[in-house]
Amino acid sequence: MDDTKTANAPQQLSSRIYARSYAGLEIDPDRNISDDAVVLWRIIKLVFKNRIRISFAIIGIVAAACSQLMIPQFLGDAVDGALGLAGQSNVSPDIAREALYSAAIFLLGAAALRGLFTLLHSYCGESLGHLIAFDLRIAFYAKLQQLSFSFHDHVHTGELITRGMLDLEGVRSFMNTGLLRVLLLLILIGVGAYLLISTDLILGLLALSFLPFVIWKSSVSQLRLRELWWTLQEKMAVLGRIMDENLTGIRVVRAFGAESFELEKYGVGSDEAYDLAAERIKIRVASTTAMTFVYFLAMGLVLWVGGLRVIDGQMTVGTLTEFLAFMTILQLPVRQLGNVVNAFARTLTCASRIFGILDLQPVVADKPGAVGLGDGIDKIKFENVVFAYPGEGQPAVLNDISFDVSLGKTLGVVGPPGSGKSTIAHLLPRFYDVTSGRISINDIDIRDVEISALRQKVVVLAQDPFLFTSSLENNIAYGNPWASEENIYDAAKVSQLDGFIDGLPDQYETLVGERGVSLSGGQKQRVVIARTTMLQPELLILDDSTAAIDAGTEQRIRQALKMQASKSATIIISHRLGTLRHADEILFIENGQIVERGSHETLVEAGGKYAALFALQSKEGEEAVAQIGGVKE
Amino acid sequence: MTTLNRAAEDRDTTRPPRAVVGSQISIDEEIFGAAFDRKVVRRFAGFVKPYTRTMYLATAAVLVFTAAQLTIPLIISYAIDEAIVAGGGEQILMLCVIVFAAVIAVNYGANFLQDRFVGLTGERVIFDLRSAMYAHLQKVALSFMDRTEVGRMMSRLQGDVNSLQEFLEHSITVFGDLVLLIGIVVIMLTLNFELALLTLSVVPTLVLVRLMWLPRARKAFRRARETNSITNGALAEGIHSVRTVQGMHREAVNLELYGDKSRENLWAHLRSAKFAQAMVPVIDTLTGAAMAIVVVVGGTRVLDQALDVGVMVAFLFYVQRFFDPIRSLTVHYSIMQRAMASGQRIFEVLDVPLAITDKPAAINPESVEGAIEFRNVTFGYHKNQPILKEVSFKVNPGETVALVGPTGSGKTSITSLLNRFYEIWDGEILIDDVDVRDYAKVALGKHVAMVLQDPFLFTGSILENIRYRTRDATREDVEKAAKIVGAHEFISALPLGYDSELEQQGNNLSMGQRQLLSFARALVADAKVLILDEATANIDSYTERKIQTALQRLLEGRTGIVIAHRLATVRNADRIIVLQEGKIVETGTHDTLIDKNGLYAKLYALNYASFDDLPDEIINNSLTAPVRS
Numbered sequence A: 001m002d003d004t005k006t007a008n009a010p011q012q013l014s015s016r017i018y019a020r021s022y023a024g025l026e027i028d029p030d031r032n033i034s035d036d037a038v039v040l041w042r043i044i045k046l047v048f049k050n051r052i053r054i055s056f057a058i059i060g061i062v063a064a065a066c067s068q069l070m071i072p073q074f075l076g077d078a079v080d081g082a083l084g085l086a087g088q089s090n091v092s093p094d095i096a097r098e099a100l101y102s103a104a105i106f107l108l109g110a111a112a113l114r115g116l117f118t119l120l121h122s123y124c125g126e127s128l129g130h131l132i133a134f135d136l137r138i139a140f141y142a143k144l145q146q147l148s149f150s151f152h153d154h155v156h157t158g159e160l161i162t163r164g165m166l167d168l169e170g171v172r173s174f175m176n177t178g179l180l181r182v183l184l185l186l187i188l189i190g191v192g193a194y195l196l197i198s199t200d201l202i203l204g205l206l207a208l209s210f211l212p213f214v215i216w217k218s219s220v221s222q223l224r225l226r227e228l229w230w231t232l233q234e235k236m237a238v239l240g241r242i243m244d245e246n247l248t249g250i251r252v253v254r255a256f257g258a259e260s261f262e263l264e265k266y267g268v269g270s271d272e273a274y275d276l277a278a279e280r281i282k283i284r285v286a287s288t289t290a291m292t293f294v295y296f297l298a299m300g301l302v303l304w305v306g307g308l309r310v311i312d313g314q315m316t317v318g319t320l321t322e323f324l325a326f327m328t329i330l331q332l333p334v335r336q337l338g339n340v341v342n343a344f345a346r347t348l349t350c351a352s353r354i355f356g357i358l359d360l361q362p363v364v365a366d367k368p369g370a371v372g373l374g375d376g377i378d379k380i381k382f383e384n385v386v387f388a389y390p391g392e393g394q395p396a397v398l399n400d401i402s403f404d405v406s407l408g409k410t411l412g413v414v415g416p417p418g419s420g421k422s423t424i425a426h427l428l429p430r431f432y433d434v435t436s437g438r439i440s441i442n443d444i445d446i447r448d449v450e451i452s453a454l455r456q457k458v459v460v461l462a463q464d465p466f467l468f469t470s471s472l473e474n475n476i477a478y479g480n481p482w483a484s485e486e487n488i489y490d491a492a493k494v495s496q497l498d499g500f501i502d503g504l505p506d507q508y509e510t511l512v513g514e515r516g517v518s519l520s521g522g523q524k525q526r527v528v529i530a531r532t533t534m535l536q537p538e539l540l541i542l543d544d545s546t547a548a549i550d551a552g553t554e555q556r557i558r559q560a561l562k563m564q565a566s567k568s569a570t571i572i573i574s575h576r577l578g579t580l581r582h583a584d585e586i587l588f589i590e591n592g593q594i595v596e597r598g599s600h601e602t603l604v605e606a607g608g609k610y611a612a613l614f615a616l617q618s619k620e621g622e623e624a625v626a627q628i629g630g631v632k633e
Numbered sequence B: 001m002t003t004l005n006r007a008a009e010d011r012d013t014t015r016p017p018r019a020v021v022g023s024q025i026s027i028d029e030e031i032f033g034a035a036f037d038r039k040v041v042r043r044f045a046g047f048v049k050p051y052t053r054t055m056y057l058a059t060a061a062v063l064v065f066t067a068a069q070l071t072i073p074l075i076i077s078y079a080i081d082e083a084i085v086a087g088g089g090e091q092i093l094m095l096c097v098i099v100f101a102a103v104i105a106v107n108y109g110a111n112f113l114q115d116r117f118v119g120l121t122g123e124r125v126i127f128d129l130r131s132a133m134y135a136h137l138q139k140v141a142l143s144f145m146d147r148t149e150v151g152r153m154m155s156r157l158q159g160d161v162n163s164l165q166e167f168l169e170h171s172i173t174v175f176g177d178l179v180l181l182i183g184i185v186v187i188m189l190t191l192n193f194e195l196a197l198l199t200l201s202v203v204p205t206l207v208l209v210r211l212m213w214l215p216r217a218r219k220a221f222r223r224a225r226e227t228n229s230i231t232n233g234a235l236a237e238g239i240h241s242v243r244t245v246q247g248m249h250r251e252a253v254n255l256e257l258y259g260d261k262s263r264e265n266l267w268a269h270l271r272s273a274k275f276a277q278a279m280v281p282v283i284d285t286l287t288g289a290a291m292a293i294v295v296v297v298g299g300t301r302v303l304d305q306a307l308d309v310g311v312m313v314a315f316l317f318y319v320q321r322f323f324d325p326i327r328s329l330t331v332h333y334s335i336m337q338r339a340m341a342s343g344q345r346i347f348e349v350l351d352v353p354l355a356i357t358d359k360p361a362a363i364n365p366e367s368v369e370g371a372i373e374f375r376n377v378t379f380g381y382h383k384n385q386p387i388l389k390e391v392s393f394k395v396n397p398g399e400t401v402a403l404v405g406p407t408g409s410g411k412t413s414i415t416s417l418l419n420r421f422y423e424i425w426d427g428e429i430l431i432d433d434v435d436v437r438d439y440a441k442v443a444l445g446k447h448v449a450m451v452l453q454d455p456f457l458f459t460g461s462i463l464e465n466i467r468y469r470t471r472d473a474t475r476e477d478v479e480k481a482a483k484i485v486g487a488h489e490f491i492s493a494l495p496l497g498y499d500s501e502l503e504q505q506g507n508n509l510s511m512g513q514r515q516l517l518s519f520a521r522a523l524v525a526d527a528k529v530l531i532l533d534e535a536t537a538n539i540d541s542y543t544e545r546k547i548q549t550a551l552q553r554l555l556e557g558r559t560g561i562v563i564a565h566r567l568a569t570v571r572n573a574d575r576i577i578v579l580q581e582g583k584i585v586e587t588g589t590h591d592t593l594i595d596k597n598g599l600y601a602k603l604y605a606l607n608y609a610s611f612d613d614l615p616d617e618i619i620n621n622s623l624t625a626p627v628r629s
C-alpha cells in the first residue's frame, strides 16, 4: 500500500497553504501538519489534565462494558433454564423456574448497571470534551490577540473564524464519538473474546473472525478520510472567506451589480467542497457496510458450526444463544466503527489546524528583562531605520529614516501614497519591528521596553480604524472602559461629536452598526479621534485621521487637540498641509526616504516638492491651476 | 474579573466598567424550537424535493434493508427450533445457513444503497441550503444587512449548516432505525401477541419519563445554543478588531470578558450534557425490564411447552434491537434539537423579505444618456429621522456636478440612493427620465460606477480586483485605468505586477494605494455615470491633480458626481451643490457661489483658513467674513 503518498498529500497541501499564508512570518514555512501521533498525543495530554473526570469515564466504560457483557450469559442461562425442563424430566419445574427468575433479575440488574455506568462515562466524556474545548477556545482567542500584525496581515479573518468555530467543534466532539468509544469497543471485544474463547475455543475464534478485516478496513479508510478531511476543512475555510468578504464588501458588490459573479465564485468553491464531502460519505458508507457484512458472515459461521455442534451434542443451545447474543451486542459498535474512524480523521485534522495556530509565537514580543517606560516620554528617536514588511522578497519600504520628536513638539509627515508614512506610524508602538536601525524612547530601544507599557503611551490613530457593534459610548470609551461620563463627553467635544450625538434620539446609547456602517465617513473618523484622545497618550500619532472631515470641523478639532498637545508629543500624517502648517518639523517622504525636512516656512522657501504641494493647496496656487485646467473648464 | 477590578482600583473611579466584548445587538433573533418542528421539517422537505427519485430509491433500499434485518433473528430462531431443538438435523441447518448468507448479502446491498443515497442526498441538501441562503443574501435589502453583523451571518452560514451536517452524520441510520422499530413491533405481535404486548408494556413508562424530561432538557439545550452563538460572535469580533485591540491595549480585559462568556457557555453545555445523558439509564433499565419479562413470561411458557424456545430467543433479539433506535434517538436528541434550531435560523435567513426587488417589467437598456434627476426626495434610515429632505436637483448628461457639505450632511446617502441601495420615502429619482425603480438592478450596476468612500478590495490579484465589475476587460484596459489614476507605477514596481495577490481587504497596500485601485475599478467599468465619493481623500494634492487632468478626458461625455471635502477637488465642476443637514442650500458654479457668500464661501474660506489659525469666533461664524482676494 502506498502509505507515503496518502500520508504526504495533506502535508504537501498544508505546506502550500502555509507557504502562501505564513511564509517567513511567525512560522517556519517548511512546517508541516504535525504527525497524527503527535496531535493525538497532545489531545490525550489535554484529556488527562482532568484526572478525575477521565478516571470516572474509564471506570464507567469498563463497568458498562462488563455489565453489558454479562447480559448474554444471563440470556443463555435463561434459555437453558427454559429448555432444561422441556428437554429433561429429571429437573423439577420449580428449579427451572427459579433459574428463570434469577436470570431475569440478573438481566434487569445488569441492564440497569449498564445504563448507570453508561451515564457516568458518557457524561464524563462529554464534559471532558467541553472542558477541552473551553481551554482551547480561550487559548485560541488569547493567541490570536497576541499574534502580531504580520500574521493578521496574511491570514484571512474568515479562515480564522472557521478554525475557531468548525475545527474547535471537531475536537470537542472527539471524546464521546472517538476516544471513549474506541475504548468501549476495545473492552467489549477484548473481554468478550476472552469469555468466548474460554467457553469454546473454535466457536470463539469463529465469532471473532470478522475482526482482522474490520481492523484492516478501518485503518485504510482512516488514512483516506484523514486526507479528505484536511482538504475539506481547507475548502470550507476558503468558502468561509468568500462569504465573509462578500458580506463585508456588500456595498461594492451591489454598487457594481456583481451579485451573479459573486454567486459564480461561491458556486465553484461550494461544488469543490461538495465533491469532497460526497467522496467522504462514499468512503465511509463503503467501509461501514462492508464491515457489517463481514460481521454478519461471522455470525453465519457461528450459527452453522455452533448448530452442528449442538446437534452433535457437544454444546447446549444456551451456549449457542450466548454466542449469538454476544455477537448482537457487537453489532452496534461495529456499525459505529465507521463513525469512530471518521471521528478520528476529523479530529486529527481539526486539532492540527488549531494547534497550528496555538504553536505560533508572536514575532513581536517582550524580551526577557524588558523594562517599563518610567514617568513619561521626553524624546522619541528614529535612528537610521530600515524596514521591510516581513515575508520573503518584500522590498524595503523605509530607508534610513532618522528623526526625533520631543515632548510638546509636533512632527508633520507628508508624501505621496505608498511612500511609507503609515509604516512609520506602525513601527512606533511596535506593531512591527524594524529591520535595521533603532527606534528609541528616552534613549531606550523600544525593543527593550515592555510592549504593554509602550502601547499605553504610544497610540496610533489608524488610517482605517475599526468600530465595534456597540453603543457610541462604549466605542468612545473602548480603550478606557472605566472612564467617567465627563471624560467621555469631553472626548466627544474635542472631536466635535457632541452636537451630532446630542441630536440623536438615543444619544450616547445609539448603536453603531458593524464597522460603523450607520455613520458617515466623517462621523466615523471623529468617533475614532474621541476614542484615542480618551487614552491621553504621551505620543499621539494621527494617521490621516481627518481626511473625511470638512475643513471647518477639522479646524475645530485641531484647536481642541492643541490644549492637550503640550503634555505629549504628536506626529501628524496628513495630506492637508493646513493641518501640518504649525508642526515644528515636517518630513516629506517619498519612496521610503526623507527627501525634504524643515519647518513649513523653510520648506516653502526652499522651493522643492513641499513647496509645489503647498502651491497646489494655497489659494494662489489653486487659482493658478484653475487657469491651466482642472476637472473641467 | 480580577483584571477588571485591579484596573478599576488603579483608576480609582467608582464607575462600573463599560467594557464588553461581542456584539451588543440583543439576541431576540435567537428563536428556538422543539426537536421536531413541523414547519422546519416541511421547509426542509422542499429542499429534498429535487431529489425525490433518489429518495424513492433510498426508501426502497431502507425497506429491503429493514426486512433483511428483521429476517435475521427469524432465521436464527428457526434454525434453533427446527434444526437443533426439534432435531431436524444438518440439512435444515445447512438450509438455514444458506438462507442466512443470502439474506445478509441482500442486507449488505440494501444497507450500502441506503446509506449512500441518504448520505449523498443529505449532503447535497445541506450544500443547497447554504447556497440558497447565500444567494438570498445577495438580494436582501442593504437596510437589513446594515443591521446584521457579518459574524452572525457567518455563524448561520457555517455554524448552523454545520450542525445540520452533524445531525446528518448521526442520523443516516435513524430513518432506517425508525422503520425497523415499526417492523419489530409488527413481527413481535405476529410471533406471539400476548408476549409482545407484555414486552411492550414498558414503553408507556418510557413515554412518561420522556415527557417529564423533555421541557427541562429543551431549556438546557437552548441555553447551550445561545451561549455558543454569543461566544462565537465575540470570537469573530476579536479577530476582526485585533489591530485596534492591540493598539488600544485591551487584550487582557478582552480575554477576561471572553473568558466569562466562554465559561458561561461551558456551564450551559455541562448542564445540557447531564440532560442529554439522563435518559440513558432509564432506557437501559427498561430494556432490561423488557428482557426480564420475556425471560420470565416466555420462559414459563416454554416450560409449559406453550411456546417454542426459538420464539423466545427471537424475542430476546428483537427487544435488544427495539431499544437501539430509541437509545440513539435519545442520545442524539440534543443534536436533533440543535439541527431543528439551526434549521429555523437558516429558514429565517431565507425568509428575510427582499425589500428591493426588480419590477416584473424592469428594463435593462443597453446604454443610457446619463441624465440624473432627484425630485423632492425624502429619505432616512430610521423612521421619523429623515436624512435627506425634499432634495431636488438635476444633472445633465455629460455634466459634472459636485456635492459638498459638512460631514454627515447626506452626500453619501444621495449616491446610495442613486444605486437604489435603499428605498426612498418620498419623491422620485430618475435616470434618463425613468424612475430608478423601473430599472433592473443589474442595469444600475452596469451604468452607474462608484468609487465608494470606503475602498473595499477583495482577496485576489490586483488585476482581478480592478476588473471586478468587468470580467471581460483586457489587461490593456486595466492598465489604462491604472495609468489614469496613477496606480500603474506602484503596481508595476511590485514583483508580480498586476498579478500580485492582495491580502484581505488590500491590507498589504497603503490606504492611498487601495483608494487608487478602487478608483481604477470604477473606471474600467466604463459606465455612463461615474460617482466619486471622496475618491482622493487619502491622496496628496499633487497626485490628485495628476488624476484630475487625466480624468478630465475620461469624463468627457459622461455624467459625473464628485464628492469631496477638499474643495480644490471640486472647484472646477460644472456645478456645485451645497448640502447642509440633508437639504440643498445652494447651487451654482464656484464663482457664483463665492459671490453669493453663503455656506460654500464659508467652507471655502475655511479650507484656507487652516493655514492661518483663525480665532474661534471666526471659525464658528465665518459666514460673516467672506474671504476672497
Ligand SMILES: Nc1ncnc2c1ncn2[C@@H]1O[C@H](COP(=O)(O)OP(=O)(O)OP(=O)(O)O)[C@@H](O)[C@H]1O
Binding pocket: A517, A518, A519, A520, A521, A522, A523, A548, A549, B146, B381, B382, B387, B405, B406, B407, B408, B409, B410, B411, B412, B413, B414, B453
Ligand atoms: N446605514 C445607515 N444607517 C443609519 N444611519 C446612517 C446610515 N448611513 C448614514 N447614516 C446617517 O445619515 C447621515 C448622513 O450620512 P452620509 O453618509 O450621507 O453623510 P456624508 O455627507 O456622506 O458625510 P461625510 O462627509 O462624513 O462622509 C449621518 O448622520 C449618518 O449618521
Ligand SMILES: Nc1ncnc2c1ncn2[C@@H]1O[C@H](COP(=O)(O)OP(=O)(O)OP(=O)(O)O)[C@@H](O)[C@H]1O
Binding pocket: A153, A389, A394, A397, A415, A416, A417, A418, A419, A420, A421, A422, A423, A424, A463, B507, B508, B509, B510, B511, B512, B513, B538, B539
Ligand atoms: N502589511 C503590508 N505588507 C506588505 N506591504 C505593505 C503592507 N502595508 C503597506 N505595504 C507597502 O508598503 C509601502 C508603504 O505603505 P504605507 O502604508 O506606509 O504608505 P503611506 O505612506 O501611509 O501611504 P498612504 O498615503 O497611501 O496612506 C507601500 O508600497 C505598501 O504597498
Ligand SMILES: [Mg+2]
Binding pocket: A421, A422, A423, A463, A543, A544, B510, B511, B512
Ligand atoms: Mg497610510
Ligand SMILES: [Mg+2]
Binding pocket: A520, A521, A522, B411, B412, B413, B453, B533
Ligand atoms: Mg460620506
